[in-house]
Amino acid sequence: MTIKGKAYIAGIYEHPTRHAPDKSTAQLHAEVAKGAIEDAGLTKDDIDGYFCAGDAPGGLWPMVDYLGLNTKKLRHVDSTETGGCSYLIHLGHAAEAIAAGKCSVALVTLAGKPRTGPMPPRASGAEADFESAYGATTHNAYGMCAMRHMHDYGTTSEQLAWIKVAASHHAQYNPHAMLKEVVTVEDVLNSPMISDPLHRMDCCVVTDGGGAMIVTTPEIAKSLKKPLVRLIGHGEAMKGPRGGKDLDLTYSAGVWSGPRAFEEAGVTPKDIKYASIYDSFTITVLMQLEDLGFCKKGEGGKFVADGNLISGVGKLPFNTDGGGLCSNHPVNRGGMTKILEAVRQLRGEAHPKVQVKNCDLAIAHGTGGLLGVRHAASTCILERA
């Protein structure tokens, strides 16, 4: 059994807002749902599968009701919650459901407003009494990964800075990007230290907004007007300290999700023309590129340096929308926008200045949770059909 080629992404929408004090979170979900349904050329009554994660107010029941989905038709739902990579997992699960005949038009939504309202507290598990006092945040949890990566492999702040530089080169062409200014390695190194060794410019933006997609069958996708983009490989994985044995913070669960996706797709990292890589922090990108096999473990620093991730300049154009580092990181969850830009690239709808020529194979990959504590990873290989 495989999901290879069984599901197509027929509709996408990224909310243009980055600051939405005048909207509700549920409203943002509805707006991105409407955008994706219209992009596909479908109607709300066509939806028979719905996917949402922890950002959806109240979860599945309230969202299905609020959106007014047709409950006589809706026959498959999934609220898998793995932080920022939830939507990459939703894409894989939607493909599984479609392949099994459990639904034919699946809607996935993400939205929220961390810039204008408080974020809900992170849920804790059995570890709470043994960890909550130590103040793990996104910044210092990823900082600990970067610190150990530098120790083990000689990775430098200059090399990490190149990741932000590349993202900023792309963001200048995105009219909706929160940060459009092109920055230099020196700019990154001169920005304030937040949590060693991560500077402010090693960190992503915090934005209100959201995104949505429609996943459907080959037959329905081919009946619509948009260029055809299909999922040909998917992987998911989890990693944590697991009792404290053999702790190694220099790799992520991507070492498992990546090979699963590549194997299913029957392609290798060398075949990839465009990469959407979750960029909550610069170190997130560097570790994931290594874990996915774009370079050897420990050589990520050399790989990302000197503009290698800049479209038209380097060998692996990444995050051509400006990514989470410069454009958008709605609800502190970057997985959805990773898929959306990969689809734009495969459709040929990216900005002409960053559009990859003959882009027929792309990867969208992300992690969720805290890379230095407990996290999930998901990899999607997408193909222009």
Next chain:
Amino acid sequence: MSEAKKYNAPVTNPETAPFWEAAKAGKFMIKRCTTCGEAHYFPRAICPFCFSDKTVWEESSGEATVYTYSLMRKSPTGPYAIAYVTLKEGPSLQTNIVDCDLEQVKIGQKVKLVWKPTDGAPLPFFTPA
């Protein structure tokens, strides 16, 4: 020195209560599986490695080495150094490095256990040895 940071008391539960009772007596306990021989932290009733239920409490030396750390500089409660340290007995755990010049914390540094009070059982932290 600024005023000592306040920490919330652990909630505790039947599975972990012996750890916190020992903590009140100044003993830092880890769990060891008598089936596979592996030690783990935080303590579980069932071994996370071989899934045996034959786990026993064992007092740790409290001697450890810094595996990694990050000095959080932008915090409303002041800078602090989060870290993972690896105990002499094997398991690594998340903690803070405290009571020292935080700028001098280094990977590979030897550290030792120090307790910080709460309204309930004290919490384990580490400081340069």
